[in-house]
Amino acid sequence: MSGLLAKGSELVIASHNKGKVREIAELLAPFGFNVTSAAAYDLPEPEETGLTFAANAEIKALATSAATGKASLSDDSGLAVEGLDGAPGIYSARWAGESKDFGMAMERIRQELIAKGIPESDWRASFICALCLHVPGQEPQHFEGRIDGLLTFPPRGEKGFGYDPIFIPEGHTRTFAEMDSTEKHAMSHRARAFKLFVNALK
Numbered sequence: 001m002s003g004l005l006a007k008g009s010e011l012v013i014a015s016h017n018k019g020k021v022r023e024i025a026e027l028l029a030p031f032g033f034n035v036t037s038a039a040a041y042d043l044p045e046p047e048e049t050g051l052t053f054a055a056n057a058e059i060k061a062l063a064t065s066a067a068t069g070k071a072s073l074s075d076d077s078g079l080a081v082e083g084l085d086g087a088p089g090i091y092s093a094r095w096a097g098e099s100k101d102f103g104m105a106m107e108r109i110r111q112e113l114i115a116k117g118i119p120e121s122d123w124r125a126s127f128i129c130a131l132c133l134h135v136p137g138q139e140p141q142h143f144e145g146r147i148d149g150l151l152t153f154p155p156r157g158e159k160g161f162g163y164d165p166i167f168i169p170e171g172h173t174r175t176f177a178e179m180d181s182t183e184k185h186a187m188s189h190r191a192r193a194f195k196l197f198v199n200a201l202k
């Protein structure tokens, strides 16, 4: 990112979520940054008080760059279920509770869809990813990607993280958790947001 961020610069990933940091590091691998994470700096997690993915991404990026003095990249993402008016959305991590029990969060989605009387064939959902890059002294930059799909129950697959076991991307038959990371990265919301981010680096 010649203008925004030089090759070899340290880029702190503003996240404590290991699954997310691993995916971001994989997606950034070709670009030659020195990728570290907020967890490695032992930074506290800021309260996500925003009402959109982008607002929460900005809160995390600004907190991380302020604490480290380094460029930071944050990701605020989640699953928006159409029949639940976009829930859990920005509350995707919070639905899993302190114990990060995504089995429980996925079951809650199923129960709420059933309670609303929505037929399974209409259990549409999208993963959304908002990235925010903050280089100290510059304006924060935002990039957003999404992928649409259908929810399936019971959850299937052991790969990925979070809600991956119930999400079948449009045009596919397997869940994200049944795909290897290369296949998921070819189409995911995060990969799409990264494509925009990487284009901005050129």
Ligand code: IMP
Residues within 6 Å of the ligand: 017, 048, 075, 076, 077, 078, 079, 090, 092, 093, 127, 160, 161, 162, 163, 164, 176, 188, 190
């Ligand atoms: P955040 O850390 O507040 O952005 O929380 C995002 C939450 O959304 C994660 O904890 C996951 O539950 C969910 N999520 C985001 N991206 C993915 C993904 O690629 N697969 C599965 N779940 C995801």
